[in-house]
Amino acid sequence: GSVGETFYAITNDGSPLNKIVAIELDNPGRDNWRTIVPEKKHVIRGANLVGGKLTISYLEDVKSAIHLFAIDGTKVGSVDLPGMGTANGFDGNGKDTETFYSFASYNMPNTIFRYDFEAMESSVFIKPETSFDPKDIEVSQVFYRSKDGTQIPMYIMHKKDVDISEPTATILYGYGGFNISILPSFNAVTATWL
Numbered sequence: 001g002s003v004g005e006t007f008y009a010i011t012n013d014g015s016p017l018n019k020i021v022a023i024e025l026d027n028p029g030r031d032n033w034r035t036i037v038p039e040k041k042h043v044i045r046g047a048n049l050v051g052g053k054l055t056i057s058y059l060e061d062v063k064s065a066i067h068l069f070a071i072d073g074t075k076v077g078s079v080d081l082p083g084m085g086t087a088n089g090f091d092g093n094g095k096d097t098e099t100f101y102s103f104a105s106y107n108m109p110n111t112i113f114r115y116d117f118e119a120m121e122s123s124v125f126i127k128p129e130t131s132f133d134p135k136d137i138e139v140s141q142v143f144y145r146s147k148d149g150t151q152i153p154m155y156i157m158h159k160k161d162v163d164i165s166e167p168t169a170t171i172l173y174g175y176g177g178f179n180i181s182i183l184p185s186f187n188a189v190t191a192t193w194l
Contacts, residue, residue: 001048001049001050001093001094002025002049002094003049003071003094005024005025005026006022006023006024006025006071007022007023007024007025007028008020008021008022008023008036008047008049008054008071009021009023010044010046010047011033013030015038015039016039017039017040017041017042017043017044018039018043018044019035019036019037019038019039019044020035020036020037020044020047020054020056020069020073021033021034021035021036022034022036022071035073036054036069036071036072036073037054037056037069037073040058042058042059042060042061042065043058043059044056044057044058045057045058045059045064046088046090048090048091048092048099049071049093049094050090050091050092050093050094050096050099050117051092051094051095051096051097051098051099051117052070052071052094052095052117053068053069053070053071053076053117054068054069054070054071054073055068055079055090055099056068056069057087057088057090059181059183061141061143061153062153062155062181062182062183062184063084063085063086063141063183063184064081064085064086064087064088064103064183065078065081066078066079066081066087066090066101067079068120077120079101079115079122080121080122081103081122082103082105082108082111082113082122083103083105083107083108083139084105084139084141084155084184085103085104085105085106085108085183085184085185086103086104086105086183086184086185087101087102087103088101088102089101089102090115096117097116097117097118098114098115098116098117099114099115099117100112100113100114100115100125101113101115101122104184104185104186105139105184105185105186106137106139106155106157106184106185106186106187106190107134107135107137107138107139107157107186107191108134108186109128109130109186109188110128110185110186111124111126111127111128112124112125112126112127113125130191132191135160136159136160137157137158137159137160137191137194138157138158138159138160139155139156139157139184140155140156140157141153141154141155141156142154142156152176155184157190157194158194159194171190171193
């Protein structure tokens, strides 16, 4: 987005996990870029300039985290998501007082939320009807250390009344490679199996 003659952009130039820079349109050379939000521990998946704030989506341990920054790069808050999952959207323009985003998790079908920048709160805008209560399905995240010492995030999903310390029928799925993450999403087949 832009404010006046200043353009805000995501770049991986010198920052493999991405950063936000300000580019003055009358002097756009790379040497004149100003870092507004530097690269952090987690990768930036996307950003929008909406509601007078930079709404930045990070991928933190294979789940979305949404942080809000003033246009000078000062962190001003975070969007409380309804669980461990994937959030997308946050479109709009710089003067909007609200934005909309979708959120899905292993136990929650894709739901549209409205975010109010003044109250700094989310509310459900459109929710699909389901034949089960998502609260009956427990989702947790654990970490597994691989042979080379890398901490691998893993999700465990089960009905709340299942004791996972006991042997039980299990579906195991894993993927990793090519800098591609499989983000939390809802799958009706899995929910039916549970």
